[in-house]
Amino acid sequence: MGGAASPVNIDVAGQVELSVVVPAYNEEQRLAPTLEAIRTHLGDSCSWELIVVDDGSADETVRVAREAAARDPRINVVVSETNRGKGHALRLGVLASYGRRVLLTDADLATPIEELDQLAKAMTEGETAAAIGSRAHPDANIEVHQSRLRELLGRMGNRLIRAVAVPGIRDTQCGFKLFDGEKARAAFADARLDGWGIDVEILQFFRRKSWEIAEVPVRWSHQEGSKVGAADYGKVLWELARLKARAVRRVDLVLGTLFLLSSVLLYKNLWADLRHGYLADSLQDQNQWEWFFAVTADNVAHLRDPLFTTVQNFPDGVNLMGNTPMLGLSVPFTPVTLAFGPTVTWALVLTLGIAATAYSWYWLFARRVTENRWAAGLGGALAAFAPPMISHGNAHPNFCVLFMIPLIIDRALRVCEGANVRRDGLVLGLFTTYQIFLGEEVLLLASLGMALFALSYALARRDAARAALRPLAKGLGYALGICLVLIAYPLYWQFAGAQSYHSVLHGDSAGNSPLALVEFASRSLLGDDATADKLALNRTEQNAFYGWPLVALAFALVVRLWREPLVKALAFTGAAAAILSLGQKIRIPYTDVVFPGPWKLLAHRPLFESVIEGRVAMICAPALGALVALGAGRLARSGVRANKAVGFAAIALALIPIVPTSFPTNGRPEVPHFISSGMWKKYVKPGKSLVPVPLPDPGSAEALHWQSSTGLGFSVPGGYFNGPWGPDRVGIYGASPRWTSNLFGDIRSGKPVPDIGTDWQNQARQDLDYWRAGVVVLPPQPRAPELYEAVSRLLGRPGEKVDDVWIWQM
Secondary structure, eight states: OBOOSSOOOOOTTSOEEEEEEEEESSOTTTHHHHHHHHHHHHTTSSOEEEEEEEESOSSSHHHHHHHHHHHOTTEEEEEESSOOOHHHHHHHHHHTOOEEEEEEEOTTOSSOGGGHHHHHHHHHHHTOSEEEEESSSTTOEEEEOOOHHHHHHHHHHHHHHHHHTOTTOSOSOOSEEEEEHHHHHHHHHHOOOOSTTHHHHHHHHHHHTTOOEEEEEOEEEOOTTOSOOHHHHHHHHHHHHHHHHHHSOHHHHHHHHHHHHHHHHHTHHHHHTTTTEEETTOTTHHHHHHHHHHHHHHHHHTTOOTTEESSSSTTTOEEGGGSOOOHHHHTTTHHHHHHHOHHHHHHHHHHHHHHHHHHHHHHHHHHHTOSOHHHHHHHHHHHHHSHHHHHHTTTOHHHHOOTHHHHHHHHHHHHHHTSSHHHHHHHHHHHHHHHHTTOHHHHHHHHHHHHHHHHHHHHHOHHHHHHHHHHHHHHHHHHHHHHHHHHHHHHHHHHHSTTOOSOBOOOSOOSOOGGGGTSBOTTBTTOOHHHHHHTSSSTTOOOOOBOHHHHHHHHHHHHHTTTSHHHHHHHHHHHHHHHHTTOSEEEOTTSOOEEEOGGGGTTTSTTGGGSOGGGGGGGHHHHHHHHHHHHHHHHHHOSOHHHHHHHHHHHHHHHGGGOBOOOOEEEOOOOOHHHHTTGGGGTOOTTOEEEESSOOBTTBOHHHHHHHHTTSOSBOSSOSSEEEETTTTEEEESSOOOHHHHHHHHHHTTOOOOOOOHHHHHHHHHHHHHTTEEEEEEOSOTTHHHHHHHHHHHHTSOOEEETTEEEEEO
8 A cells, every 4th residue: 555645734822723534546637627626726725635545546646646746746646556445545534643633535527626615615504523415405505417227226325324313414426525634534443344335434424423413515516426326325225224234232132142142031831842832821822822823824825814714713703903903913823833833923912022121122222312322222121021021921922022112212202202203203103003913902001101101201301391392293294193093994994893792891900919010920930829819900911010129229229319300200101190090089108098090080981991000000110110220320330349349239130039930830731623623614614614612712722722733724613812792882801791691601600501402402503503603512621521512412413533523513
């Protein structure tokens, strides 16, 4: 590599005012006029140097440059022995410069050198670290256009770059940029790209350092003989991918790996035997969710409506939009479901989803709460692996796979900042739309939590609230507009389509006991099943159980950091959510005293009437995670070792008791060979159903596993889903009850077989006709003899033993 051909011109203050860097590759024909134009324009207006960097040219570019340098000592030549790309050439030139400011310009002067005055003015007046020429600015003057293909590729590339690398900058690739010299040299010393992606890498560096960048409209003309070909746009995208990979910090990779490993350990028993393993505390939800994944994949594969099916609850069907099939994941996971089965999808969604949720919270906390990424990781782990999330991890992926919620929160905060309200509002609307297809109730709870936080933060920072009000209102308008357009039909179908319903009522005793907030959950390290079971609806609804040590730690952090508005808002949000989760009636433990709870104000409002109020305590998890992240970050910066030791010990003592343990599994019942072998096909004609005895319902939905594990070839009446009941279409779990289905359910639960006469037989005939029964199937099970007796009496004939089941052909 060659060096400068002549000495550097230094002004009386010992500083070159301006360095102009011109990368050149095979520019023998154009270089001399370009250098002369630059010399003429700069004249003696300031002390300057012009650095020509030859990037391994195969022509006489070096000779032309050196001849110019021989005529003017302010021109210097740097030579690269091999052609390595524009990025490498610019790096050599900038690092060889001495200027207080550094101008980068292409050898073709597509942007005339006279435009330097506009860039310099923008830097001076705006006190920015850089001013970059822009062809995409509304005031830019494009005198000679490129070909339509190149312009199209350029626009597409710029949009992609804005989306993933430097949002807000319209044109990153214009080769005319003016930088603060010291900052430019720091950025190029850090740069690694050798090609066209160097522009993005440098601008990203400035963004990371919070150095202001001004985008200035310029005159620009396409020059024949440009070195940028169509293939180079692909190279820029490849370098952009490398840039994104380089931007990943080691701590990001380590924490992501730890989150994933933790999630795998949670579900290790399930992964150990996917064919027979069934999460022990999932009740019938694993059967239901595997069925949701299977039916979605089947609908997608056969191009059927993914919002409705009659495979379950035949012939009425199931409004899938009114249920929780998580279309946002079940649709993209369709290839996995079709190739490996719904159990694999179930395990992947839970395992990857919880890990992704932890990483998403970590990303938010690192961006908004603390600069210490390990502290942010600790907060992210708490938010995603908190006891209520683990409880729902038994059975409800829609309540524990929450990776979109931190992204929605961050985007809402960006809207409040007002930098680009339209863009951020539209993105917020797209994120919200996607979350609706992951879980609507979670979005409702998250919105409630954000409203509580916004209210409390506004009271603590009224100036910030006033500044955010207008951009927030405008941004929410954009978000609502695009969201309604995208979700209008699915919401119409959910609330007015076939098998729609208007609410699911849970009574007035679905709130948490105050003790549930300070006790330990079943799956926590210090948890006790007997204690936790008394304080929750079931093991999938242990919606609080943060443990008294964590509650005490949170209280101490709030007291210690109370002056900070963020802490006040987090404290109010967590406390308000905890109180709301106590329900409509708050019972004081160990007494008969009952107070009305504030949830009563929301309990009968639209949407809120279907919420299990105990779930509101889940809002406390990210609030606690943020508090712990903030506290740990402050401790890490403390210079007093004793404070660090005591503080981190307190955090450890608060979190260790709620560390989750692996989910236990049971062996699931085998699918009857009559079903798995396909023997049923002989008895179930098109338009008919297979009627299991008893019919599937929320208490026993094994027949759904028959369907999902064998390709959904037959329909069944009954099922486990949310659907309407009665003329008011009130939401219930399962199908609307019929005499015969109730009879089978009663016998299964232990009641004796009643005296079955003509009335029962006529009712059974009507029910079987309604279900369009092709065959009635009684598999091996407890109380099979009693069920056999009931079916035989109802149908007036004995069953036929076929393979491992009894059947009654209709």
